[in-house]
Every structure is written in structure tokens, then in C-alpha cells.
Amino acid sequence: MSQFFTYAILTATVASALGVAAPFLLAALGETMGQRSGVINLGVDGIMLLSAFSTYYTALKTNNLFFAVLVGMATGTVMGVITAFISVTLKAEQGISGIGVYLFGLGFSDLMFIKLVGTPLPINTLNPINIPLLDRIPAVGGMFFKQTVLVYAAFLLVPVVTFVLNRTTFGMKIRAAGENPAAADSVGVNVARIRWSTVLIGCTLAGLAGAALLMYDGIFQENLTQSEGFIAVALVYFGAWRPTGVMGGSVLYGLAIAVVLEWKSLGIIPLSASDLAATAPAVITILALLTVARRFRQPAALGKPYERGG
């Protein structure tokens, strides 16, 4: 009986870890695309807040979850147009303009929430989809194959982004724009256009991440993300700018959160120390950043606007 018990706990912990990890992964994959082309987008958290709200509001009004997620993604795309215009066309300092986008998202999402919704009501969330046959594998099925469509999408995007970055012309141009934009420009790559497209893709994924977070929580509140967008940016560094590394980081982060939550509710971690235990994911990330900074090199042109002849 106790063996069954630990089994169930383990399964539940891993399953919820993947659900927690999905928004991080979606946002971080998008950020990876942008950073590989040389653009840091620090506004991810603000974009996630805006899209989480637009998803929430649409779901509340139409009760059409699919449409709501689409609206969330579109919100991300719109913010992508703004972000790309600021960072690529106007060549603004990316670290600071991102903070501006974040503050805008933080304020505006809560403004709209208070004004349009007021009292928070929970929405219906996406039902988990059981993958036929695979979901019947003992333990593994319950961990991996009873998730929502957004979780599957996040993990399926990992090989897709890897393929795009490493095996396509578009990916080669992205990497060239991020490593040596002047050289890329000299062989006819339109650096601005490449960066515009990666920022648009990145912000759309950030929008999807906001929608995924909202679907996981089922309700909106002020500052729903609690810095998740910033963590996603950190996970890109954590994963050394590789989609698989980013996935590893996201799952580890999700696992750390899920384990602390689960163990706290089971009383394995005493309540008095649960706040301290909750620092674990952030501490792990800082330590990982220390290692990565020594071992891996960031894209050479990261954060530097490209000016022709400059």
C-alpha cells in the first residue's frame, strides 16, 4: 500500500511539474529564437501578463477556450510588433526598453482586469488529453501522457525550434545575425528583417505562454506571472541558448516548484520551513547561471543593435 502511495505521489509530482514547466518552456523557446538573432527581450513577463488577461477575458465572455488561447497568442504578436519596432527599428537599449514593456504590461493588465472584470471568477480550463495506449503505461502514462494540448505543444516545439535553428536557411540567417550581423549583411542577409521575424515569433510564443499559464491556474489576478517571464529569460541562459538545454532547465525548474508544493502539502517539509524551501528553484538557477557563464559563450551580438557601417 505504501509503495502504491509513493508511486502515486511521484506520478502526480512529475505530471504537475510538466504543467508548471510548459509556460516557462514556451516563453523561453521564443526568447531563444530572439536571442540567437541578437535581440534580448526583457518584456516577456509583461507580454505574458497581457496575454494571460486577454485569454482570461475572452474565455470568460465567450467560453470558447480555443478562441481564447488564439486571442492570447495574438496579444503576444501585437506586443511583438511593438517590441521589434523599439528594439530593432529604433535600436533602443534592449535591457531598459524591456523593463518599460514589463511595467506597461503589469499596469495595463491589472487596469483592464479591475475595470472590466472586477471580481475574479474561475474559468473552465482545458481538459487533459490522454494519448491512446501510451497513457496506459504504468507510471509513465500518468506522468507524461495525460496533459493538456498546450503542454504537448510546448514540448513538441523543442525539436521544431532545434530543427529550424540548426537545419534551415532561416535558422542559419538567425545565427548569423546574432553572431556577426555585419558579415551577414555583407552576404545579403537582411538583419533587420530576420530580427523582426524572430522577435515576432518569440513574442507570439510568450503570448501562448501567458495563455498556458492562465489555463494552468484557471483564474487571473494582479501580477499573475510572479516574474515567470523573467525566469524564462534566465532559463535561456541556463540552457546555453540551445532548445534542449532550455527544456532541461524548464523541467528542472518546474520539478523544483512541484516538489516543494507537493512535499509541503504532504508534510514532508514542515510548514515553518516551506518558505525557505520555496527559494530552491531560484537558488538552483543562480548556481546554474554561474556555471553556464563560465562554460558557454552568448551570441556575440546579443543585445547590440545593428547599424550599417557602424
Added chain:
Amino acid sequence: MSWFALPLSLVVALLLGAVMMLALGANPITGYNALIVGAFDGSYALGSTAVKAAPLLLVAVGICVAFRANVFNIGGEGQLAMGGLASSATALALPNLPSIELIPLVLLAGAAGGAAWGAIPGAFKAYFNVNEILSTIMLNLVAVQVMNWLLAGPMVDKTQNSTYGLIPETKLLPRTSWLPILIPNTQLHLGVLISVIVAGGVWVLLYRTSFGFRIQSVGLSREASRYAGMPVKRTMTLAMTISGAMCGLAGALLVFGSISHRMVTDGSLTGFTGSDGFNGIVVALFGALNPLWTIISAFLFGGLLVGGDALQVATGVPADMVTALEGLVVVFVVSLEYMRRRSRATSTAPARSKARSAPSDEPLAPLVSADARSDP
């Protein structure tokens, strides 16, 4: 277009705010009128604005120092909390000291708490090349949990009536640690005066001492500073430590200048800081990263934040609009900076050397100069 770029971004942001209010069915004239009256009309309103501005000013001045060394401190939120905790713990431990000793002590403790929390990302950046934006954000996440743990555990007020469990807050801090009110019938306390003096002091530090020169030099070019024999890594770490100390001091003001005179948590950093760690970034940018201009900037944004509540009462538009407008100001300031550089490059191309004279004429120079951004 140089000097009016900053006011212009605020004006454009406020115009967009008017559009938002119209879209939400509110009258922008009523709204802004309420905001101005709520923030600046009469001694009580002015006092409240000054009290709101004081921690903002300290955070912003700290950000100026870090920015000048080309380190970006967005960990103000965590450093504020650490300062608040360190100063509260000091006051709880020494309840019998007279004001003249206890107040300086708690302020120093606050500065020390923030400094420690700022030194970590500073040293990581300088010695291990860890991106400080990410490490400071992560340390914010650590700080919030530490704060929740301390206020619910070791530092909790055990004397409270606990039918439904203890509220995570300290007991009433000793009366001798309260910041004295300077003008009767307002909230204006000693902290406001202190923050202005500190801003002046930091200006002297940055522009009139060799240490300040070193900070600016490191910010403009690490390579050149190294060739000149400056201790680049130590300077970066110290700049970030000072930045943290300013935030920690601001955290102490938040505790000892508060109306409740306790440190309370609602489980989030914002609940304690009121987002001052982020608002301070806006204030510093709007003050052109100069501690003296930052005094005016802090008062202005303190007014916007105080008046935001009046705006909410008058129009029903939530005060969060001010946060959104702050974001727009930041975006406009950095965007206009590019246009400014471009117009200068085309109009004064022959006289380029003149345009690039002293660093203090180029408020955002550490942020935009290409060689300064390159990591060694």
C-alpha cells in the same frame, strides 16, 4: 532635440493615458485634475508626495550609480525587502535605545541589508560574468521567500490575538525608532530630508571624487579602464553594493516612516515595496541618471503615484494606469535616445569631437556606447 526628450516622453505618455481614460469611458480632464490636486494641492498632499518620493529617490540614486558603472540593477525590490528586514530586526533587538542612537542604527542596518543583497549580483557579474539582470531577478525571488519566512516565523508578533492564525507581521516597532514628523499635520518625516541629502552626497561621489570618476570610466569602457590600471572588477562590485545600500536604506524608510510602524507582508514583494524597486528605474531614467535631476524626477513620479489613487476615486480608472504610463515613459525615453543620437550624428558630423565631450553631457552614454556593452 535633446533637453526636451524627457519631458516630451512624459507628455506623450500622459496623452496616451488620456486616450485610455476615454476608451474606458472616463473624462481625462476630470482624471488628471484629480491626480494633480491629490498629489500637489495643499501641504498634506505635498507631504504625502514627498513621503512617497523619498524611497523612490534613494532607489533611483542607487540605480544611477550602478548604471554609471554599466551594471543594471533591477533587484531593487529584493534589496528593499532585505533593508526593511535588517532594520526591523535591529529595532526589535534594541528597543531601549534613545531615538538619537536607534534611528541612525536602524537606517545603517537597512543600508547594510540592501548592500549585502546588492553585492552578490555585483560580484557575480564582475568576477564570474553572470548577467546581473537575471541574477538580481532571481535574488528578488529568494528575498520574497526569506521575507515571508522571517515575518511569519522568527520575527512574527506573537502577542497578537490568534484565533485564525498569526498575521505575518512584526510587533509594533519601538517608538524611539519612528522617523519623526518634520511638519505638523502632514506625513512628512525625517526620511525625506535624509533622502535628499543622500542624493546630494551621491552626486558629489560621482562627479567630485576619484572613485566616482572610476565608476564612470568603467561604465564607458572596461577595457580602457583596465589599461589605465583601475580595479575594474572591484569598482563594478562596489557600484552594485552602493546601489543595494541605497535600496536597503529606502526599505528602512518604508518601515519606519510607515503609518503602521510594523513590517507586514501579504506574501508578495510589491505588498511591502509598492513596486518602488521598479518605479525607481523609471525615476532614474527620467532624471537623466544624474542624482540631482533625480530629486525632481522622484518628486514628479511620487506625485503621479499618490495622485493615481485620487484619479481612481474620481473616475473609476484603476491607479494601475500610472504603472502602465511609467512603462510607456521608459519605452519613449530609450527610443528617443536613438533619434537624438541619429540627429546629432547627421547634423554635427564635422564637430563630432565637441559633441562627445564630458560624460555628464551624455546621460545615457554608459547604456548606448557600443564598446561599453561588450563583455570581456
